[in-house]
Amino acid sequence: MSDAVYAIGDLARQTGTKVETIRWYERDGIMPAPVRTAGGHRVYTRPHLDRLAFIRHARELGFPLEDVRALLRLADDPERPCDQVDAIASQHLAAVRSRIARLQALEAELARMVAVCGRGRVAECRVIEVLADQSHAHCLHEGHGETGL
Amino acid sequence: MSDAVYAIGDLARQTGTKVETIRWYERDGIMPAPVRTAGGHRVYTRPHLDRLAFIRHARELGFPLEDVRALLRLADDPERPCDQVDAIASQHLAAVRSRIARLQALEAELARMVAVCGRGRVAECRVIEVLADQSHAHCLHEGHGETGL
DNA sequence: GATGGGACCTATAGTGACTATAGGTTCAAG
DNA sequence: CTTGAACCTATAGTCACTATAGGTCCCATC
Structure with missing residues (x-):
């Protein structure tokens, strides 16, 4: 259950995001590029889901993506004072x-x-x-x- | 005094609009193209000023330009019920x-x-x-x- | 009449955060 | 093995401007 994988549509459904938006986040760089199947389909894992949920929630709270990027950088470095x-x-x-x-x-x-x-x-x-x-x-x-x- | 004319910068100052925005409104079609001087400078008259003031006020109230367009069309037909x-x-x-x-x-x-x-x-x-x-x-x-x- | 410089001109590209479309490929259920 | 939903890329469009580059014009002063 910790090795669950998700197609882009699953991620979209679980986070209330459009598929195009997820692909856009990847081009933008705020979402990391996932591995692909032999045929080129994106395969996501739990950390992707969490990160996307984080992004979407912050966006709903009105943070511009630039702020979200800053928050993510901070979150990635847990020893830094908050x-x-x-x-x-x-x-x-x-x-x-x-x-x-x-x-x-x-x-x-x-x-x-x-x-x-x-x-x-x-x-x-x-x-x-x-x-x-x-x-x-x-x-x-x-x-x-x-x-x- | 009723035949006053304005340069684009005058219109900008009087309505709190950027010059670029006024030119953009013209390209967009929501502002009519004014006459020009021999050298190509735009020359506005009072009706232009009034129309721009209307547009800016509606925009400040958050109406999208499409709504402003509709309101302007309606305003031009005073006999119609409101x-x-x-x-x-x-x-x-x-x-x-x-x-x-x-x-x-x-x-x-x-x-x-x-x-x-x-x-x-x-x-x-x-x-x-x-x-x-x-x-x-x-x-x-x-x-x-x-x-x- | 010359000159300086601020105001003006066009055209083009960029912003933020997506959304939409066209045209093709892959995958999984039956 | 077939079907069709879901996926892929690339490109253009949205909204309402804003910014830049590279030039031209106008007018007040000398």
């Missing part, structure tokens, strides 16, 4: 909190827009009006991109 | 709310991770443990991508 791991996670926590705050401001504005829309004709639609409003121009942005979550 | 405008905005509001909920779940997990990290070695670091934990795998995702904000 200050650095903690730093990455803390930094990310701060980013998540600021993102929540911005999304809530945005939610308020959207909700107000929708509430005020009189469901009449486009001519009087407040949603269009609010969006066209010059005075609102670039007052909401702060984080440089809307990448990450 | 149900569709309302539908787009409401749908977006719902997406934002679900995203906030997921981010809050994520915040809780990250906060717990950081709190538990005992500042020892990576071997005992719960951050790595939590991220490697199989049982958490793909229990958190719902929205297909983490694009948009």
Whole structure:
């Protein structure tokens, strides 16, 4: 049971990842290239499954792949103090909190827009009006991109 | 004053957009191609400024460009009932709310991770443990991508 | 009228993290 | 031994830009 092997589809099912994504991770270098069958099919083992689960979970938590790579390097070196791991996670926590705050401001504005829309004709639609409003121009942005979550 | 003209840089400053982004909007088709000077410089007028402001504001609210295109089409036809405008905005509001909920779940997990990290070695670091934990795998995702904000 | 330099031009490639497609090969169940 | 699902590679597309290279234009000052 410790020598179980998996096809790429098994890994995909077990981790909720698309097969293409797993192959992409391999090209990217974040997943190691597994051995192949004579016919060229990838054959994975338990450590591959664990690593992929780690990656996917970190991605779900919003870590960019670069951070995931850093975490994996740290995890591969168990004697290192975890200050650095903690730093990455803390930094990310701060980013998540600021993102929540911005999304809530945005939610308020959207909700107000929708509430005020009189469901009449486009001519009087407040949603269009609010969006066209010059005075609102670039007052909401702060984080440089809307990448990450 | 109603016949004011703007260089691309003026438009950029007034709307908080990068010059490259404005040119990209033109290639994309969401901004109309303006007239040019003899030397090939773009010359914008007030309607361009208004349209760009509309686009930027909608983008800041997280509407994908496709939605912005739809909203612009609807805005151009003031006699039409605004149900569709309302539908787009409401749908977006719902997406934002679900995203906030997921981010809050994520915040809780990250906060717990950081709190538990005992500042020892990576071997005992719960951050790595939590991220490697199989049982958490793909229990958190719902929205297909983490694009948009 | 010359000059300097900032603003502008095009074209192309790169970003992140995948996703999709086309066209072929392999494997395992029946 | 056949069938067809799962696998393979390579390439292009997604979204919404951003960046770079290598040039051209405009206009304020001398």
